[in-house]
Amino acid sequence: xxxxxxxxxxxxxxxxxxxxxxxxxxxxxxxxxxxxxxxxxxxxxxxxxxxxxxxxxxxxxxxxxxxxxxxxxxxxxxxxxxxxxxxxxxxxxxxxxxxxxxxxxxxxxxxxxxxxxxxxxxxxxxxxxxxxxxxxxxxxxxxxxxxxxxxxxxxxxxxxxxxxxxxxxxxxxxxxxxxxxxxxxxxxxxxxxxxxxxxxxxxxxxxxxxxxxxxxxxxxxxxxxxxxxxxxxxxxxxxxxxxxxxxxxxxxxxxxxxxxxxxxxxxxxxxxxxxxxxxxxxxxxxxxxxxxxxxxxxxxxxxxxxxxxxxxxxxxxxxxxxxxxxxxxxxxxxxxxxxxxxxxxxxxxxxxxxxxxxxxxxxxxxxxxxxxxxxxxxxxxxxxxxxxxxxxxxxxxxxxxxxxxxxxxxxxxxxxxxxxxxxxxxxxxxxxxxxxxxxxxxxxxxxxxxxxxxxxxxxxxxxxxxxxxxxxxxxxxxxxxxxxxxxxxxxxxxxxxxxxxxxxxxxxxxxxxxxxxxxxxxxxxxx
Amino acid sequence: xxxxxxxxxxxxxxxxxxxxxxxxxxxxxxxxxxxxxxxxxxxxxxxxxxxxxxxxxxxxxxxxxxxxxxxxxxxxxxxxxxxxxxxxxxxxxxxxxxxxxxxxxxxxxxxxxxxxxxxxxxxxxxxxxxxxxxxxxxxxxxxxxxxxxxxxxxxxxxxxxxxxxxxxxxxxxxxxxxxxxxxxxxxxxxxxxxxxxxxxxxxxxxxxxxxxxxxxxxxxxxxxxxxxxxxxxxxxxxxxxxxxxxxxxxxxxxxxxxxxxxxxxxxxxxxxxxxxxxxxxxxxxxxxxxxxxxxxxxxxxxxxxxxxxxxxxxxxxxxxxxxx
Numbered sequence: 001x002x003x004x005x006x007x008x009x010x011x012x013x014x015x016x017x018x019x020x021x022x023x024x025x026x027x028x029x030x031x032x033x034x035x036x037x038x039x040x041x042x043x044x045x046x047x048x049x050x051x052x053x054x055x056x057x058x059x060x061x062x063x064x065x066x067x068x069x070x071x072x073x074x075x076x077x078x079x080x081x082x083x084x085x086x087x088x089x090x091x092x093x094x095x096x097x098x099x100x101x102x103x104x105x106x107x108x109x110x111x112x113x114x115x116x117x118x119x120x121x122x123x124x125x126x127x128x129x130x131x132x133x134x135x136x137x138x139x140x141x142x143x144x145x146x147x148x149x150x151x152x153x154x155x156x157x158x159x160x161x162x163x164x165x166x167x168x169x170x171x172x173x174x175x176x177x178x179x180x181x182x183x184x185x186x187x188x189x190x191x192x193x194x195x196x197x198x199x200x201x202x203x204x205x206x207x208x209x210x211x212x213x214x215x216x217x218x219x220x221x222x223x224x225x226x227x228x229x230x231x232x233x234x235x236x237x238x239x240x241x242x243x244x245x246x247x248x249x250x251x252x253x254x255x256x257x258x259x260x261x262x263x264x265x266x267x268x269x270x271x272x273x274x275x276x277x278x279x280x281x282x283x284x285x286x287x288x289x290x291x292x293x294x295x296x297x298x299x300x301x302x303x304x305x306x307x308x309x310x311x312x313x314x315x316x317x318x319x320x321x322x323x324x325x326x327x328x329x330x331x332x333x334x335x336x337x338x339x340x341x342x343x344x345x346x347x348x349x350x351x352x353x354x355x356x357x358x359x360x361x362x363x364x365x366x367x368x369x370x371x372x373x374x375x376x377x378x379x380x381x382x383x384x385x386x387x388x389x390x391x392x393x394x395x396x397x398x399x400x401x402x403x404x405x406x407x408x409x410x411x412x413x414x415x416x417x418x419x420x421x422x423x424x425x426x427x428x429x430x431x432x433x434x435x436x437x438x439x440x441x442x443x444x445x446x447x448x449x450x451x452x453x454x455x456x457x458x459x460x461x462x463x464x465x466x467x468x469x470x471x472x473x474x475x476x477x478x479x480x481x482x483x484x485x486x487x488x489x490x491x492x493x494x495x496x497x498x499x500x501x502x503x504x505x506x507x508x509x510x511x512x513x514x515x516x517x518x519x520x521x522x523x524x525x526x527x
Numbered sequence: 528x529x530x531x532x533x534x535x536x537x538x539x540x541x542x543x544x545x546x547x548x549x550x551x552x553x554x555x556x557x558x559x560x561x562x563x564x565x566x567x568x569x570x571x572x573x574x575x576x577x578x579x580x581x582x583x584x585x586x587x588x589x590x591x592x593x594x595x596x597x598x599x600x601x602x603x604x605x606x607x608x609x610x611x612x613x614x615x616x617x618x619x620x621x622x623x624x625x626x627x628x629x630x631x632x633x634x635x636x637x638x639x640x641x642x643x644x645x646x647x648x649x650x651x652x653x654x655x656x657x658x659x660x661x662x663x664x665x666x667x668x669x670x671x672x673x674x675x676x677x678x679x680x681x682x683x684x685x686x687x688x689x690x691x692x693x694x695x696x697x698x699x700x701x702x703x704x705x706x707x708x709x710x711x712x713x714x715x716x717x718x719x720x721x722x723x724x725x726x727x728x729x730x731x732x733x734x735x736x737x738x739x740x741x742x743x744x745x746x747x748x749x750x751x752x753x754x755x756x757x758x759x760x761x762x763x764x765x766x767x768x769x770x771x772x773x774x775x776x777x778x779x780x781x782x783x784x785x786x787x788x789x790x791x792x793x794x795x796x797x798x799x800x801x802x803x804x805x806x807x808x809x810x811x812x813x814x815x816x817x818x819x820x821x822x823x824x825x826x827x828x829x830x831x832x833x834x835x836x837x838x839x840x841x842x843x844x845x846x847x848x849x850x851x
Binding site: 033035036038041042043044114117118119120171178182183197198199200201224225226227228230231234235237238239240371400401402403404405406409410411412426444445446449 | 557558559560561562563564565566569570571573574576605608609610611616619675678679682683686689690691692794795796797799803804806807810811812
């Protein structure tokens with residue numbers, strides 16, 4: 001078997017690399033483009049990590065996503081509301097400037113300024129205090145055990161460089177001219193960006209002055225976006241590319257059969273789930289009048305039990321998914337393994353429907369994206385077919401993501417009755433899931449803006465608030481488990497699975513496939 | 528003459544305005560640009576603020592007026608996804624599209640004309656029949672499918688030619704980049720040019736064949752033969768010359784559509800031209816790029832038609848009579 005379905009492909013032997021260091025350029029392709037180079041312009045996985053090869057945060061994440069020191073050597077919570085970070089000395093930006101606490105304080109203000117898409121990286125009411133050149137304090141208004149969880153993608157910028165080039169203001173989409181930082185990069189990371197043509201090609205060069213020991217053997221990296229799946233796969237098969245991602249699940253076999261390439265698969269963090277409108281008194285898209293069947297727990301459970309998750313895994317995802325009972329990947333929650341899905345049982349589902357007063361089922365409109373998640377439309381079609389067995393007639397509306405999100409999110413007035421959505425908590429922490437997906441909201445979306453179904457459980461809200469400030473990890477996980485249990489018991493959501501990652505890699509390239517789908521060049525060796 | 532030109536010009540402007548209006552109306556239905564511009568966790572307030580700054584909350588007529596006024600000054604605004612001025616982005620992408628279009632037109636002519644002549648002169652030969660069946664494929668297979676077929680044959684299986692991109696390019700002047708001067712650049716041109724030019728090639732071949740068959744039957748050719756002129760002279764000097772008139776007209780018009788409809792080919796081959804940018808813009812609801820592209824395409828066709836009209840006017844005296 002050529003499929004290596006471990007999380008990491010290989011741990012690199014740093015020692016052996018030093019002797020066999022060879023000049024190599026890595027060519028890789030991704031389906032989307034890298035647009036502006038400003039690290040605060042867009043809060044999106046690919047952009048953050050493509051720039052994360054040139055820029056670094058105070059922390060970084062290793063192959064297994066553990067938080068490691070990066071620009072900060074260590075940190076401690078000196079008082080409940082005060083975090084002290086010891087910064088690494090002797091680090092230089094690509095232009096030769098020294099990295100100091102001034103730069104951190106500057107980046108702190110810039111990342112939460114107007115126009116930044118990463119304002120949530122730092123709490124709005126936090127302040128920063130420079131102790132000395134290499135020590136900095138963050139003062140919060142309340143305890144926050146996960147303050148630094150997303151700081152691996154909060155790039156530290158050079159104050160002097162940014163100010164000298166008049167780029168203090170983050171280029172926002174409404175600006176008429178891009179500022180200097182949107183077209184140039186100056187970080188501390190292992191690679192420098194030497195040329196960048198948006199949507200065409202981005203060229204990286206190794207930063208020889210990097211503070212850490214390089215475990216890669218690359219001299220440069222060339223990134224070309226290729227939007228068409230067939231062309232991207234062809235570029236790998238023909239040997240023009242060393243690595244392409246993502247690859248369609250139906251091409252995995254082809255890539256493995258080809259000599260010289262291999263498909264690398266593993267579980268991703270994103271959870272795909274179904275949501276139901278539990279707020280309106282009557283569904284927008286249904287033949288049930290004067291009542292909302294989704295307000296009845298039995299109907300939600302009937303839907304849940306009517307879905308054959310194994311069939312979706314085998315037929316739609318070709319084995320490349322992990323069925324899930326909760327709304328977060330088990331990688332990201334210590335008690336994740338303790339939950340179990342309601343069993344697939346059509347008879348039980350029918351009985352529940354009859355008990356709820358819908359022995360003949362009803363019709364419901366379903367919204368689904370068709371270009372956002374792995375085989376998203378096919379999943380919806382499978383779900384529609386499965387629900388037909390309990391008499392539910394699903395009217396499927398699958399659209400491109402641009403139209404889909406405009407309809408089902410707050411900006412579209414939550415115009416949906418039944419929908420499929422995916423969620424990866426940016427902080428890799430459950431509080432993000434609870435806060436965004438499971439708290440009550442009003443009609444405009446205040447509260448949990450992505451709780452599109454609008455269910456409201458006061459107990460979950462209460463737990464969310466406690467979890468935010470609970471510093472004891474064991475107690476915190478218990479509170480999180482309690483919140484997930486409530487959601488599970490009431491079937492507020494129908495979690496489906498964590499989708500899989502699929503990358504195509506040439507045989508002579510070794511790399512690390514992180515579960516957050518981030519590609520870092522520092523883990524690559526090419527022979 | 529001036530009156531005729533002015534009338535045509537006014538008509539052309541009306542067409543442009545209608546296209547602008549159509550394009551503008553269409554954007555109401557492509558989705559919400561804000562969702563594509565920010566990460567999913569961006570708060571509702573920030574989204575609303577962005578919407579306000581972009582002027583997306585203004586009444587539709589106000590937005591349309593602003594769009595037309597700016598477009599008339601060649602200001603298409605800033606791309607939502609790239610955060611760069613649209614006119615600059617287009618300037619960077621135009622060389623790629625023009626070089627590809629030029630090569631496909633050249634391919635269509637260089638291959639299509641000889642094939643057409645041959646098929647016209649030897650209408651019953653086996654090779655002519657083969658040409659005709661091949662050309663049927665060129666017309667009936669969709670472009671993207673031909674492209675993928677070529678990629679899998681020449682890139683993946685034989686590994687002769689690259690499957691994507693422009694190869695190495697050379698900078699000429701301040702904004703033109705060319706792939707003509709490097710080996711990899713020329714190699715990269717082959718597959719996309721064939722893909723894009725196949726349809727035009729078929730068209731030209733069939734056109735020449737039909738014209739040839741027509742001309743060969745005329746009296747002056749029979750007369751030339753009777754005079755004992757060699758076949759070579761009769762076919763190429765007398766017959767071919769007369770078949771070329773419609774071919775030139777069609778080629779000129781088709782060049783416009785090659786440039787405008789390179790979108791699919793550019794997407795299949797990840798060719799960094801305007802068409803690829805347009806398609807990416809559609810996926811990301813990048814309205815400024817979409818509108819600029821549509822207007823540019825409309826402008827291209829209107830300009831070509833305008834020139835053709837003027838040329839007809841100059842050539843055909845009948846248009847002048849009774850029309851002061």
